[in-house]
Amino acid sequence: ESNGEIKARGALIVLEGLDRSGKTSQSARLLSYLNSLGYPVESWRFPDRDTAVGKMISSYLTNQSQLDDHTIHLLFSANRWEKRSLMEAKLKSGISLIVDRYSYSGVAFSSAKGLDIEWCKAPEVGLLAPDLVMYLNIPPEKAAERGGYGGERYEQLEFQKNVAKYYEMLTDPSWKIINACLPLEDVEKQMKEIVLDCVVSCKKGKPLS
Ligand code: DGP
Ligand code: NA
Ligand code: NA
Numbered sequence: 001e002s003n004g005e006i007k008a009r010g011a012l013i014v015l016e017g018l019d020r021s022g023k024t025s026q027s028a029r030l031l032s033y034l035n036s037l038g039y040p041v042e043s044w045r046f047p048d049r050d051t052a053v054g055k056m057i058s059s060y061l062t063n064q065s066q067l068d069d070h071t072i073h074l075l076f077s078a079n080r081w082e083k084r085s086l087m088e089a090k091l092k093s094g095i096s097l098i099v100d101r102y103s104y105s106g107v108a109f110s111s112a113k114g115l116d117i118e119w120c121k122a123p124e125v126g127l128l129a130p131d132l133v134m135y136l137n138i139p140p141e142k143a144a145e146r147g148g149y150g151g152e153r154y155e156q157l158e159f160q161k162n163v164a165k166y167y168e169m170l171t172d173p174s175w176k177i178i179n180a181c182l183p184l185e186d187v188e189k190q191m192k193e194i195v196l197d198c199v200v201s202c203k204k205g206k207p208l209s
Contacts, residue, residue, distance in 0.1 A: 010040065010096035011202035012087070012128055013195055016104045016167065017136030018160050019152075020143040021180045022187060026136065027100045029188045030195050034096060039199055042090065045100035046080055053079045061152045073110040077123035080106070087128055091208060096199050103127055104170050109154060112162040117169070129209045132198040134191060135171065136180035140164050 013030075015023040027043045034041040049058040053075055059065040060072050067075070080103065090097060103124035111117045140160040149155030154163070171177070176194050180187055 008094055008203045008205055009208060010091045010094050011131045011195075011199045012091055012097055012099065013132045013134070013198060014099045014102040014104070014130040015134050015136065016101060016108075017180060018138060018140060018143045018164060018167075019149060019155050020146045021136035021138045022184065023100045023136055025184060026187060026191055027098050029184075030098050030191060033188075033192050034098075034195065034199060037196070039096055040094055041096040041098060041199075043098045043100070044083075044087075046083075046102060046105065047076060048079055048083060051079065051082055053082060061154070063153055069110065069113050069115055073106065073115060073120060074123060076106050076110075077103075080124070080127055084127055088208070091128070094203075096202070098195075099130075102130060102133075104133065104167065107170060108163050108166040111166045111169075112159060117166070131202055131206070132194065133172070133175045134178050134194065135167065135175050136178050136187070138180040142181055 015027060017023050024045075027045070031041055031043040047057045047061075048054045056065070056067075057072070057075055057079060060067050060075075087097060103121075106124055107117060107120045110120045140157055140163075143160065144157045154160070178187060178190050182190075
């Protein structure tokens with residue numbers, strides 16, 4: 001069916017969820033799973049704290065600096081934009097990316113502060129569209145019980161409850177909702193199958209958008 005111009009490419013797989021929902025552990029597991037099957041894959045995360053913008057974000061999250069809510073929102077978005085061309089190059093070269101947080105975190109966390117949701121979405125327009133969004137669903141109370149939060153700015157139960165409401169608003173029928181309350185291995189099992197389907201269908205030449 002492919003017209004021959006569409007080259008096999010990697011899949012853009014996004015993991016979303018509240019803090020302590022298990023995204024980071026699952027990213028690592030999915031990375032080794034796809035690797036073991038011979039698929040070229042990398043694990044990414046946003047914010048990427050290694051760039052100049054990322055360092056400003058990190059300083060804000062650890063309460064070493066204060067920034068206006070709009071300003072930090074745009075910095076998070078800029079942090080995704082600065083990685084866009086590399087992301088596109090990787091996908092086009094056939095490498096799949098498992099990305100821990102993306103635009104949905106951007107919108108959910110800033111809207112939860114009271115910023116207008118449409119305003120929050122605007123700077124995300126034009127970033128690459130994920131092939132798959134997996135939402136690790138966990139009640140905020142349950143996430144908070146998991147070995148406690150790390151003490152960063154947003155890691156507070158009341159705020160996370162608000163973030164959960166905005167994630168719910170953003171949820172699209174195409175999202176895969178993962179029951180993140182289950183034991184790690186069961187969560188992994190649910191996700192592996194979904195991820196493999198996605199990687200295979202992108203390899204068949206689904207165009208990038
Ligand atoms: P993490 O490194 O995944 O723990 O993320 C750091 C914190 O920043 C976490 O509480 C979620 C939040 N966050 C991630 N991306 C964004 C974003 O784009 N905008 C805002 N406002 N917060 C974000
Ligand atoms: Na965090
Ligand atoms: Na995380």
